[in-house]
Amino acid sequence: MKYGGTLLIVDDMEKAKYFYETILEQKVLMDLGEHVSLENGLSLQANYEEMIGKSLNRKTEANNFQLYFETDQIDDWERKLEAIEGVDFIHHPTEYPWGQRSMRFYDFDKYIIEAAESMECVIRRFLSQGLAVEEVSKRTMYPVEFVEMLV
Template identity: 40%
Template sequence: MKYVCTLIAVKDIEQSKKFYHDLLGQEVIEDLGANVTLTGGFALQTSKSWQGFIHKKESEIAYGNNDAELYFEEDDIDGFMDKLNSFEVEYVHPLKEHSWGQCVVRFYDPDKHIIEVGENMAVVVKRFIDGGLTVEQTALRMDVPVDYVKALLA
């Protein structure tokens, strides 16, 4: 068994391709019209095609259920926020810092799929180390094993 990718149904595939490319830097690997695979390891499927696959009516395809997300990491979260602010998106929540120190933002794509963009965890570790914490203090602050912190510093 081999896991291949996550697929999300979208109403307007051209709009979605543009959104994921322009905001999140995802390139098209394969474009079959109704199905588009992107570099992040996920695919877009037109809702019309998706309906046919699962034998459902358009009214039975639910968007905005808030039960899953596509997760991305970014080394420069402040730079990403500058870019994000130039787009019209609906926020799930603004940029915030989780208890383990990672800064994240969540927002919706054009079809109300949740997108999370978080700081790369190695950047979080580096920020704590650069701020004067030891490896052990960083592990304690982040509630992770010391070996995890050391691996991110390597």
């Protein structure tokens, strides 16, 4: 068996498509109306219960999983998202002990989205601040060999 991607059940396809395509800048691979596939392996599905022929007890804001995106411009993305009505932040950019900055917010269907700096970005930032390769490795928990590739 091969993993094929993640499907989000959405209430309003146009709003969901706007969020992922326009706001998060994800490219649509195929738009079939009630089903939209994005290039990143994520799919959106409207009228899911009708499609499967069964009524489900869906929970809004279930908070039991998240979608993870990476950006090296987290502050720019925070400003962009703050300006959009309907984007509710769980938390604004926070730096974790390993140095990565991350923020979490809800999409319009209340799925958790995490946007975080790539670890390559974190490592380069530490190196540019003058930390030695070994210090960067220890702080980020990445192998010295990986850090050295980014020098």
